[in-house]
Every structure is written in C-alpha cells, then in structure tokens.
Amino acid sequence: MLSKNQIKLISSLKQKKRRLQSGLFVVEGVKTIKELLQSQFVLDTLYTTESFKSDAKQEELISETELNRISFLKTPNKALAIFKIPKPKAIDFNELIIALDDVRDPGNLGAIIRLCDWFGVKDLVCSEETVDCYNPKVIQATMGSITRVNVSYTDLSVFLKQSEQNSYGAFMNGTSVYNMELPSKGILVLGNEANGISNELEKIINKKVTIPRFGNLQATESLNVATATAVLLSEFKRRFIEK
Incomplete structure (x- = not known):
C-alpha cells in the first residue's frame, strides 16, 4: 500500500x-x-x-x-x-545540433525530441526558458525518444558565440531552405511559438532560413515549431544524403 x-x-x-x-x-x-x-x-x-x-x-x-x-x-x-535525472553528456559539434529558444509548450518539445530521434540528431540544446524536458507531459510526448537524445540547457547566446559552427535560424524573412547550401553539421535554431527567435539571438545567428509558403492566399502567419523542425530537418538530412 x-x-x-x-x-x-x-x-x-x-x-x-x-x-x-x-x-x-x-x-x-x-x-x-x-x-x-x-x-x-x-x-x-x-x-x-x-x-x-x-x-x-x-x-x-x-x-x-x-x-x-x-x-x-x-x-x-x-x-x-x-x-x-541523468547528467547531460558532452555535445558533439561534429554533427547537426538543434537549439530551441524559449519553446514553452510541452507537446512541442516532446515532438521535437522525437523528431531528433527520427532524423538521427543526437544533441538538442535548449535555452534556460524552454520547458523542462522532464516535465511529465514532455516525457509522455517523447514516447521513449528521450532515451536517445541528449538534451542540454544553457544560455543560448553564450553557446552560439562560443561555438565554431555556423548557426542557421528559422525566420519568416530568411532565405528559402530549398535554395540554400546546407551543411552536414551546424546549429539549427528555432524560436518561441508566438514570438520566434529573440532579437538577441538574431544578431548572433549566421544565416536566416525560412520555409516558403505555397498557398495562394498565404494568410497563415507561421508554422507550428515542431512542424517547422520536421520540414527543416528533412531538408538538412536530404542534402547530406545526396552529397
């Protein structure tokens, strides 16, 4: 009992x-x-x-x-x-890394962890404001993928400044992901559900990337952050396979 x-x-x-x-x-x-x-x-x-x-x-x-x-x-x-709760492992900068800036929804974080697992991304780096990956709702949404993705929390501004890898930020006004040269390694940054990537990080990020809209009206304001992660990861990984 x-x-x-x-x-x-x-x-x-x-x-x-x-x-x-x-x-x-x-x-x-x-x-x-x-x-x-x-x-x-x-x-x-x-x-x-x-x-x-x-x-x-x-x-x-x-x-x-x-x-x-x-x-x-x-x-x-x-x-x-x-x-x-395990201690985070060292981050492998020789692979593609996903970084999240202030992502608050547990379902989105859980889905992104699953996407990292699916696309073979080993490291997910989160801002300190991003929802805790050990939140019960996040754990539920990962469906076990939390065991195969190393999730770290840090000051993203410091992290990007100290990294020697190029950073790619998801913005509405970036270059189309379908027209860019994409690397096999680097840091792909996605932002808050409502506000996107912060102004502070925008100044640090090397390249802006966007997913173009194809609808005739183009009235949709933005994609869900997990959906955007799926599209961008698919394109990054496809380019790597084709090289």
Missing part, C-alpha cells in the same frame, strides 16, 4: 523545482517505461498494477485505485515509474 510520503513525492514531481531538488522525474505508460528500463536511465521506483517480470528490485505492485491516485493522466496506463 502506498504511503503518504510516496504519494506526496510523486505529486511534487509535477513541479520543475521539485524535480531539480530531488533529481527525479515521473514516467507513465508500459511502453515508455520499458524503453527507459532498457536505456542508460536509472530506475528509482516502479509502481505497477501488473508485474513487469523484470529484474528491478524497486518494483512495487499497487491497485488500480492507487494508480489512479498518483497518475498525472486522465486514463492511467497500468504503471508509473520514477527515474533519476
């Missing part, structure tokens, strides 16, 4: 402050939990209504009622696990 302290701890991990203090985060759903169990992530505790039949000594069987009590989901999926 779950104790009050266990329930209190799990509930507190909704908050970024508590995740940072404890070094722990919550994962829900059998598929995602199994992916993390098979990765470099370290399990703290696994609460499940059905045994995983794993070697995890931290597995604790609970009732569906108890799972409903601790779950962050409207419809809990048989298990909830607490994992330890």
Whole structure:
C-alpha cells in the first residue's frame, strides 16, 4: 500500500523545482517505461498494477485505485515509474545540433525530441526558458525518444558565440531552405511559438532560413515549431544524403 510520503513525492514531481531538488522525474505508460528500463536511465521506483517480470528490485505492485491516485493522466496506463535525472553528456559539434529558444509548450518539445530521434540528431540544446524536458507531459510526448537524445540547457547566446559552427535560424524573412547550401553539421535554431527567435539571438545567428509558403492566399502567419523542425530537418538530412 502506498504511503503518504510516496504519494506526496510523486505529486511534487509535477513541479520543475521539485524535480531539480530531488533529481527525479515521473514516467507513465508500459511502453515508455520499458524503453527507459532498457536505456542508460536509472530506475528509482516502479509502481505497477501488473508485474513487469523484470529484474528491478524497486518494483512495487499497487491497485488500480492507487494508480489512479498518483497518475498525472486522465486514463492511467497500468504503471508509473520514477527515474533519476541523468547528467547531460558532452555535445558533439561534429554533427547537426538543434537549439530551441524559449519553446514553452510541452507537446512541442516532446515532438521535437522525437523528431531528433527520427532524423538521427543526437544533441538538442535548449535555452534556460524552454520547458523542462522532464516535465511529465514532455516525457509522455517523447514516447521513449528521450532515451536517445541528449538534451542540454544553457544560455543560448553564450553557446552560439562560443561555438565554431555556423548557426542557421528559422525566420519568416530568411532565405528559402530549398535554395540554400546546407551543411552536414551546424546549429539549427528555432524560436518561441508566438514570438520566434529573440532579437538577441538574431544578431548572433549566421544565416536566416525560412520555409516558403505555397498557398495562394498565404494568410497563415507561421508554422507550428515542431512542424517547422520536421520540414527543416528533412531538408538538412536530404542534402547530406545526396552529397
């Protein structure tokens, strides 16, 4: 039976402050939990209504009622696990890197992590204002891709200034991505859902790139940041394959 302290701890991990203090985060759903169990992530505790039949000594069987009590989901999926937050790995500047400036929506960040995984991007660098990648909604949206993408948080202004790689920023007034010479390595920067890339970073970025609109009316203001990431990554990777 779950104790009050266990329930209190799990509930507190909704908050970024508590995740940072404890070094722990919550994962829900059998598929995602199994992916993390098979990765470099370290399990703290696994609460499940059905045994995983794993070697995890931290597995604790609970009732569906108890799972409903601790779950962050409207419809809990048989298990909830607490994992330890790993230390970020060193960034590989010999590959294409994605950088996010103040992306706030958990669903967008989760989708972008999945896109990085799909397109083989190992490093995702986020501004300190970007939503926490260990937010439960982000973890849910990554569908396990968080295990294969190194997510770092830093001051992007300092990061871009110190990097020796060219930076490419996604802007409405940039050069069409279909008309540019694109490298196999560099830093592709995408900005906030409402305001785009900040003025401070715009001054630092080497090249502006855009996804042209093809509609007759051209009334759409902008693309969703995750959608834009998908289009740009596809084009960057396609050019690399063709070289």
